[in-house]
Amino acid sequence: METINWGIIGCGDVTEKKSGPAFNKVPSSKLVAVMRRDADKAADYAARHQVSKWYSDANELLNDEEVNAIYVATPPSSHLDYAIAALQKGYPVYVEKPVTLNAKQAQQLADAVQHYNGRLIVAHYRRRLPIFLKIKALLEQYAIGDVRTVQLRLWQSRKPALVTKGSPNWRTQPELSGGGYFHDLAPHQLDLMLYFFGEPVHYQGFGLNQARANEADDHISGSILFKSNVVVNGSWCFNVAETENIDRCEMIGSEGSISFAVFGNSVTLKNKDGEQILDFEQPENIQLPMINSMVGYLNNEEPNPCTIEEAVTLMKIIDAFSTKIA
Incomplete structure (x- = not known):
């Protein structure tokens, strides 16, 4: 098995614990630059994480002969350029979510992957966490029969507890993030819907800036109809009182229900056998299972855990949900 020697472009907060250390914990994987x-800050990160090389210029990292794979972990506004630059040099690329600012850019990236015959994986890492693998298995086992409706709610205060606080808040600058907190957090939720239910055939929604605390919309609503006839309704609001914070996904089926928090650790299953609460422990580095799967893909041992084509579909949904009405 070939060792994948990673170079990170953008070693900011997301790489401190969620992803960075995991590259050295997966067999045949090493973080080298x-x-x-x-x-x-680059030098400080390298020293604290025992990384042998650091750069302040992405081109220098891309020309490092030891590096043979790239992880793009910058804010979304630069994902497209850095990913294409890496693909041009023949590197496989792992890109943080959201994959780009919008669906148009996502399609440009998909076209580049095809043009350079490259390999690209999108960091929708919840697909590989045990809690969501269990939910997918329950759905496939018809533990709640045929799924009829899914209700997603993510309501948070203007400073969501779910968001990393260590860096300047680029998340509420649409030119950097694509939108606001919705663009940062909803990709996890909506990608899981695609992972669970497959191909969407219709989606629509709207976004508005109710509180006008910054330039980003803070209230988004949307619906998806899947080919399987599952209907998903979602509500995202980032201007509620802290006492009203909620992270809830409810899947209602013909024979029961499954409910959980997308950013939580437990699942409640209700069906003819009664009620069960299933608890899970998240990995210390939450992206480790995804990185393990990705390394397997790059060594031709398993399929791509999240393709750019899937991310294009997701970005089309995000764009539709972000249609401005006020």
Whole structure:
């Protein structure tokens, strides 16, 4: 098995615990270089994480002969350019979510993957967490019969507890993030819907800026109809009182229900056998199972855990849900 020597472009907060350390915990994987435009911060990251090389220029990292794979972990506004630059050099690429600012850019990236005959994986890492693998298995086993409707709610205060607080809040600058907190958090939820239910045939929604605390919309609503006739309704609001915070997904079927928090650790199953609460322990580095699967893919041992084509579909849904009406 070939060792995948990773270079990270954008060694910011998301890489501190969620992903960065995991590259050295997966067999046949090693983190060998990191890049951040702030040289002091790049050097500090490398020292703290025992990474042998650091750069403040992405081109220097891309020309490092030891590196043979790239992880793009910058804000979304630069995902497209960095990913294409890596593909041009023949590197496989792992890209943070959302994969780009919008569906048009996502399609440009998909076209580049095809043009360069490259390999690209999108960091929808919840697909590989045990809690969501269990939910998928329950659905496939018809534990709640045929799924009729799914109700998604993510309501948070103006400073969501779910968001990393260590860096300047680029998440509420649409030119950097694509939108607001919705663009940062909803990809996890909506990608799981695609993972669970397959091909969507119709989707629509709207977004508005109710509180006008910044330039980003803070209230988004949307619906998806899947080919399987499953209907998903979602509500995202980032201007509620802290006492009203909620993260809830309810799947109602013909013979029961499954409910859970997308950013939580337990699942409640109700059916003819009664009620069960299933608890899960998340990995210390939450992207580790995804990185393990990705390394397997790059060594031709398993399929791509999340393709750019799937991410294009997701971005089309996000764009539709973000249609401005006010």
